[in-house]
Amino acid sequence: MINGERTIQRPLRWGMVGGGRTGQVGYKHRTGALRDGTYQLVAGAFDLDAERGRDFGTALGVEGDRCYATYQDLIAGETAREDGVDVVSVATPNFTHFEITKALLNAGIHVICEKPLFFTVAECEEVKALAKEKGLIVGVTYGYTGHPLVRQMAAMVAKGMLGEIRIVDLAYTHGFNAGDDTNAGEAVKWRTNPETAGPTFVLGDIGTHLYYLSEIVLGDVRVEKLLCDRTAFIPSRAPLEDHATVLMHYSNGARGRLWVSSVDAGNMGSQRYRFVGSKASLVWSDSHPDQLLYQVQGEPERILHHGMPYLEDESLACDRMGALHTEGLGDSWSNIYLWIAQAIDARMRGDDAFLANHHYPGIDAGLEGVRWLENCVRSADQGAAWVDFE
Missing domain, CATH: 3.30.360.10 (Dihydrodipicolinate Reductase; domain 2)
Known part of the structure; x- marks a missing residue:
């Protein structure tokens, strides 16, 4: 049974692209990620409206200088920091997934992306090869599968x-x-x-x-x-x-x-x-x-x-x-985010044996x-x- 004990070495420094105040899915991502102490929300490009995104991000507890106008700004700002993000969730419309995911991977940042992952199998194969080359994890959020x-x-x-x-x-x-x-x-x-x-x-x-x-x-x-x-x-x-x-x-x-x-x-x-x-x-x-x-x-x-x-x-x-209480969508999202965090932590430690037997919705699931x-x-x-x- 999962009881909230930390299962990775330290919380992952986590950012979001999209998922702002007016979005439909951002809160589901935060509900999943922030439950078990495996992620700490430290950065985001939350909204196409930069000022609204900054206002929303600071209301979530993110420092103002880490609330960025664009995902490009987020990548530039976070890769320049010693304490930059480890992983970023992409909670944006479908047509942006491919370019944002590629840019994050090229910057050395793990990715968690909404589904459907991309438009074509060819795009998925390209990102799968890139993630392998960079030694990074790509996770996909399939709601109830946890x-x-x-x-x-x-x-x-x-x-x-x-x-x-x-x-x-x-x-x-x-x-x-x-x-x-x-x-x-x-x-x-x-x-x-x-x-x-x-x-x-x-x-x-x-x-x-x-x-x-x-x-x-x-x-x-x-x-x-x-x-x-x-x-x-x-x-x-x-x-x-x-x-x-x-x-x-x-x-x-x-x-x-x-x-x-x-x-x-x-x-x-x-x-x-x-x-x-x-x-x-x-x-x-x-x-x-x-x-x-x-x-x-x-x-x-x-x-x-x-x-x-x-x-x-x-x-x-x-x-x-436990059997006495309802288990629902939020609990499932928490499991998905936990399993992806464990995969990222294992990748960071070079623990290939753990990854070989660890289930999580990854790049192959999206593909x-x-x-x-x-x-x-x-x-x-x-x-x-x-x-x-x-």
């Missing part, structure tokens, strides 16, 4: 408790974009513009969460073919999609279905996962994150609760609240998410055709 019951599902699948996986059913839908974009805020506008969002809207914005979490649970079972049907029910969002369905064939013969939508009117938002094997099934949803349904054929349905001693060690090791998106777009552009997963 939840203990996700680790429980992965352990149960790996130990054969479901038998052979046959069916994978994934959904992440909400209705917050069900209306048109006449009075849409900036967060919607950049997400529905191909120049700033990339080649997808909901597939990249929320579908990659489903895909990466399923990768964790399924282990060696991988997608071999897929078919993607996507559409924009709000015409102004085309050619990007606000609704998509993806069918998948897996390496072991399993079949999968993934549904993402931001026009699911009336739905306040939820992720739903069902993994069906030859012996049993698992069902988990972020709307009831403390409960995992374990359905064995021919037996009564069981509800497994987080934090209970009957769970697998892999789940109990990342539990925070595979972009690879999945590229295949989805390729299928959709061919008229929802089956394509080999490349």
Whole structure:
């Protein structure tokens, strides 16, 4: 169980690009990073409006001279200091991720980046090679993948408790974009513009969460073919999609279905996962994150609760609240940030043995998410055709 004891040599000196007062995700990053004493927020380029960013940064406790106008200023200022940042989180719109991440790595700074990581697999491969050359870590923030019951599902699948996986059913839908974009805020506008969002809207914005979490649970079972049907029910969002369905064939013969939508009117938002094997099934949803349904054929349905001693060690090791209390998104983000901090600390110490066996969402997780998106777009552009997963 995680109890807040420090697990690395010293807190990482941490900065942010983006994540300011008017952003949607900055507080999630700070909630995750600042919980266990593994990070200390010391710098930031928080806002395109430099004065507003400075005002916000100082309100967070960052010294005024370390609240920068641009990420270029941050890099210049921090690399000139003996106590400069070790790692920077990139919480900006998609189209900026590649250039900011490259600049940070070239300056010798570890990176934690929002998803989808970049626009293309080629960009991911370039950054992966650069990070390896520089000996640096790139982490990616996939929200609920740090939840203990996700680790429980992965352990149960790996130990054969479901038998052979046959069916994978994934959904992440909400209705917050069900209306048109006449009075849409900036967060919607950049997400529905191909120049700033990339080649997808909901597939990249929320579908990659489903895909990466399923990768964790399924282990060696991988997608071999897929078919993607996507559409924009709000015409102004085309050619990007606000609704998509993806069918998948897996390496072991399993079949999968993934549904993402931001026009699911009336739905306040939820992720739903069902993994069906030859012996049993698992069902988990972020709307009831403390409960995992374990359905064995021919037996009564069981509800497994987080934090209970009957769970697998892999789940109990990342539990925070104990069974009596709710464990949610903030706890999952804290685990993700903790695991990335441990990876950075190990890299700084040259502890390759630790890194070889340490799980965290890194550059490969981001790369595979972009690879999945590229295949989805390729299928959709061919008229929802089956394509080999490349």
